[in-house]
Amino acid sequence: MLLNQRLRDSIKAATLQNALEHDGKAKEDAVIGKIAASSTEFRSNLKSIVPAIKEVVLEINALPQDVQKLLLEQLGSAGSSQHTGLTEKSHVASSIPLPKLENATRGKVITRFPPEPSGYPHIGHAKAAIIDEYYARMYDGRFILRFDDTNPLNEKLEYYEAFTLALEWLNIRPDIIKNTSDDIELLYDYGRKLVLNGDAYVCTCNQQKIHDLRSKGIECDCRKRPTSDTRNIDNFFDGRFNQNEAIIRFKGSMADQNTAMRDPTLFRIINGHHPKLGDKYRIWPTYDFAAPIEDSLDGVSHAFRTKEYELRNALYFAILERLGLRKPNMIEFSRLEFNGLPVSKRKIKPLIENDIIKSWDDPRLPTLAAMKRRGFIPGAIRRFVLSLGMTLAETKPPFESLEAFNRKLIEPESIRLFFVKDPVEIMIQNSSAREIRLKNHPNIDLGTRRIKVSDSIYISKEDAIRLRAGNEVRLIEMYNIRIVEIKTEGTKLTILASWSGDNIRPDIPKIQWVAKNDDRQFEILVPKELYLGDIYNVNSLEVWKGLAESYVTHLKPDSKVQFVRMGFCRIEGANSAIFTHK
Ligand SMILES: [Zn+2]
Structure with missing residues (x-):
């Protein structure tokens, strides 16, 4: 069954919490009980959820406790500061010693x-x-x-x-x-x-x-x-x-x-x-x-x-x-491999030889060349590997645990930028043209950027289709707007809105935007699971097309950025990036 994100996060959080209370080994029954108690919706679907819980418990129990701790803290902060990116307070020892040799x-x-x-x-x-x-x-x-x-x-x-x-x-x-x-x-x-x-x-x-x-x-x-x-x-x-x-x-x-x-x-x-x-x-x-x-x-x-x-x-x-x-x-020691990302040549070579995948550094592959291109940094791989220690456990660690190490290391150097996927234009009445200055990172000095905003901006289509006349939303780091009218001509969507205040309000959704005339065509390659079970996933590479702020053109290839509400990416060329992870 496909789990929604909220349920998946709940299971993970409950499992991690329980694992940390029991020396790194979560108890299945306790996690099931906790999930059932957390929402009536989960309780009524419990039967179909239990297999997923079992799987998560197995995966998480295979991880060392410091990784469990890191993952739990990240889950916690992802919920509370989704829009500004993760604020990481966790600390994992930078060098995790392996046992002595005999x-x-x-x-x-x-x-x-x-x-x-x-x-x-x-x-x-x-x-x-x-x-x-x-x-x-x-x-x-x-x-x-x-x-x-x-x-x-x-x-x-x-x-x-x-x-x-x-x-x-x-x-x-x-x-x-x-x-x-x-x-x-x-x-x-x-x-x-x-x-x-x-x-x-x-x-x-x-x-x-x-x-x-x-x-x-x-x-x-x-x-x-x-x-x-x-x-x-x-x-x-x-x-x-x-x-x-x-x-x-x-x-x-x-x-x-x-x-x-x-x-x-x-x-x-x-x-x-x-x-x-x-x-x-x-x-x-x-x-x-x-x-x-x-x-x-x-x-x-x-x-x-x-x-x-x-x-x-x-x-x-x-x-x-x-x-x-x-x-x-x-x-x-145990072989390292991730779920959905087979390392066996038997599974990878035919994809290359038959030109289904063009190169060994294609971001979907588990090769180091691919990981580099995708935005993983060597220090994260090293820490992750050492954190696994010398265990002989056969369980494959979740890819998220490697992501957690990488996120922790690239977060402080990643500039926050806006990107809107499948852009939809919003005309804003009664707003005066202004120039705003945005910080490139919420709490580390990575400089600032200025954006000229007129009466027209773009937002992502996935945000636009949720809006109704009368709704209010906050354009992150700018001001609030009220939707006046939504027009559809064929497949084209245009939205009319009016300025409705400058103050940040907790009760309205916050969305990212790109100002008209400050927009650049931009695309993000998003690698997905290469194999679904034993079958090559034909949808393993998504391409998100949209608009990014013009500031993106100042970034050198290989820079790491965090597109707000999208995820971390590595800049590949002047108008493209590769999705690293959330
Ligand atoms: Zn013989």
Whole structure:
């Protein structure tokens, strides 16, 4: 069911309040009771509301308490100061410490961030990189950026570059940058060694057979060949097999409950042009094989991985064990992803490849390039990630919690301006032309602007259609008007009004406006949820067209503004902006 904003806010507020009274864990029943008690309308629709309450409770319980506190305070202030923007009194510690590492010695900690350059970095990568670097700095250690680039079909120079730029943007400075492919010959040596030691073997079965036997837990004949017969290993590394004719498999245990141990692939043949090594190599190690060896040889003391690799940890250590290589400490954390904003390449790449989405920085995407373009700032991403801590909880945090951190940081530097969507003209009788001076921020000195106002202004259509003759409204920061007449010619709406006082009155609605002759055509791109469940949302990008004050043309691209009663935006060009968040 679609919840209206008031109900959604009520549920959130009740849940947050309850969570903070119970060590961060809201009680479902208590929240349901509170919502039921808060309005007869909610009470009579309770049945349909309960599932939404359950969902919100789950989401909010997954957040750390300081984030819960921040969200609650923002909800509170959003209600009371909607028109002037949020006044934020909350304070979240600027650096939220992560727990100490086990087996860590100052100066000896080495961490690494090992992305595959097979797409653009997203918020999940940001989490990994921030945590990896955080610990390296915490212990005066070193931080390695290592591109795990051993599948030429996936990798492009463009993607290496995208990762480098994203880390720079996040203010993460690797001490060492390297590629797994730099070590390809070395990895061959370790592969040969494993086979010669009888810990791996060349398998020439077809893919279907490998798949079948693996699911049944049965060994194939290749595994039973004596290790003294080295013909196949020579054929393999000398390149005498074609793609899909042979692979090298680890000798795990075909009957293992953990299917990752059922003789997984260590090397395969891939015909493809590698962005760094060109056409020189056709035999490529898998991530499962390369990662432990690289970690060990790079001196990594603490290797962080997301929890989805859990089943492969046994293989990671088994490979090092059989090769007699040093074992790093392995630490897991949960993968970061938001509801409605999938980070998986499977869901994003087809949109780009089929031109449904034009670029990797399209503001609807979860890529860091998109977030930057949308107006998120690196400090907010860092604080948000650190606030999540090292939990293993699978729950996806609501996107609003990242927004809350961003809002707090950009609010003091965002100029308040007026924008009217689908403008409707109002002629104001008996008002004398005047010049008014408006503050660019209600409580921080960001300068002022002057606007000449005659007898004609514009308001948003969504405000205009609610007006009736006789209504009074306040034009924010200016004066009150009384609606005299509303005229409709075809689809065109014109409103006649008269000045009705200068004093601010709590009993009448307040709306933003743009003065005629001070207006500029302006549009705002508004990203919405990219996926609704499993389906691409065809309405995921709205374009709001309208008029903004001419002052907007003085703002440089990348400036942050708050369009009053609309939300925060990042200025993109002379007449466009991207919606950041409310
Ligand atoms: Zn076989």
